[in-house]
Amino acid sequence: MKRVSLTQYLVEEQRLHDNIPASLRLLIEVVARACKTISHSVGKGALGDILGSAGSENVQGEVQKKLDVISNEILLEANEWGGHLAAMASEEMESIHPIPNRYPMGEYMLLFDPLDGSSNIDVNVSIGTIFSVLKAPEGMSAPTEADFMQPGTQQVAAGYAVYGPQTMLVLTTGNGVNCFTLDREMGSWVLTQKGMQIPVETKEFAINMSNQRHWHPPVQRYVNEMLAGKTGPLGKDYNMRWIASMVADVHRILNRGGIFMYPADMRDPSQPGKLRLMYEANPMAMIVEQAGGAATDGRQRILDIPPTKLHQRVPVFLGSKSEVDRVTGYHAE
Numbered sequence: 653m654k655r656v657s658l659t660q661y662l663v664e665e666q667r668l669h670d671n672i673p674a675s676l677r678l679l680i681e682v683v684a685r686a687c688k689t690i691s692h693s694v695g696k697g698a699l700g701d702i703l704g705s706a707g708s709e710n711v712q713g714e715v716q717k718k719l720d721v722i723s724n725e726i727l728l729e730a731n732e733w734g735g736h737l738a739a740m741a742s743e744e745m746e747s748i749h750p751i752p753n754r755y756p757m758g759e760y761m762l763l764f765d766p767l768d769g770s771s772n773i774d775v776n777v778s779i780g781t782i783f784s785v786l787k788a789p790e791g792m793s794a795p796t797e798a799d800f801m802q803p804g805t806q807q808v809a810a811g812y813a814v815y816g817p818q819t820m821l822v823l824t825t826g827n828g829v830n831c832f833t834l835d836r837e838m839g840s841w842v843l844t845q846k847g848m849q850i851p852v853e854t855k856e857f858a859i860n861m862s863n864q865r866h867w868h869p870p871v872q873r874y875v876n877e878m879l880a881g882k883t884g885p886l887g888k889d890y891n892m893r894w895i896a897s898m899v900a901d902v903h904r905i906l907n908r909g910g911i912f913m914y915p916a917d918m919r920d921p922s923q924p925g926k927l928r929l930m931y932e933a934n935p936m937a938m939i940v941e942q943a944g945g946a947a948t949d950g951r952q953r954i955l956d957i958p959p960t961k962l963h964q965r966v967p968v969f970l971g972s973k974s975e976v977d978r979v980t981g982y983h984a985e
């Protein structure tokens with residue numbers, strides 16, 4: 653494949669679809685550059701005094717790793733001067749982060765989980781950055797949390813970087829899903845996969861089995877049917893993977909199919925699951941749907957869910973369409 657940079661790709665997409673104005677192109681390039689910096693920090697490991705806990709908790713009450721805080725700072729500092737954003741929101745910050753007055757405000761709002769999969773940082777397992785782009789409401793002067801309360805269908809772009817054996821950036825602006833690999837020698841993102849498509853059928857599922865006794869009946873039924881394999885109603889044997897890093901699990905599914913599940917369970921009936929709607933489920937749902945897959949909360953499209961809180965959680969079933977449709981159907985029965 654002729655070597656195509658991220659910038660060339662974005663310019664050509666704009667020519668084709670007229671949906672990547674210069675300010676959105678700048679936003680995506682700045683986020684991609686920040687992910688390069690995060691990749692560099694993550695890659696240092698113990699050599700960089702960046703492992704371990706930061707000695708603080710985030711809004712979720714989760715212990716923040718040093719790299720969580722570092723990655724959050726990298727994204728804030730990279731994006732606040734460009735004039736393309738009105739505000740940002742992050743898993744690591746309680747409230748929204750308006751653009752400082754010394755910089756011009758732009759028309760977009762950026763949401764992100766700066767480093768997802770934190771429990772894997774200290775044991776050298778792939779982790780990632782997830783981001784979502786919304787348009788600021790017309791005529792907005794002082795951004796508030798309410799301005800972010802837009803359903804996932806309003807996203808103008810979504811993507812993730814996965815920091816694994818390779819560092820990759822997966823991106824959609826509404827016309828399919830493309831993947832870029834970081835060329836560390838040149839420091840540039842190179843287009844390496846165009847128009848990624850998730851196989852409709854699969855024999856692979858991803859869920860944290862240790863929670864089995866807490867699942868609601870539709871999930872119990874579905875997983876038991878897969879475990880029954882050839883002898884059960886689904887008539888085929890299944891394989892299981894669980895990396896406990898959503899970005900890595902989703903990247904595998906994007907490449908070879910599968911279904912990823914983080915359902916609500918009885919451990920905490922007040923919480924509908926663990927993953928967050930605005931900066932984990934919504935961007936991943938846009939990517940998965942753009943790649944021909946499906947993403948629901950067990951009952952409805954994730955992208956249709958009207959948000960009420962910045963950090964609200966949502967059950968997640970996403971990946972190969974035939975399997976997501978099946979387990980969603982079980983919830984409807």
Ligand code: P6P
Pocket residue numbers: 768769770771860896897898899914926927
């Ligand atoms: P569990 C990582 O902390 C994360 O938010 C997702 O990336 C991942 O899919 C999930 O939590 C893993 O959760 O309960 O299996 O540790």
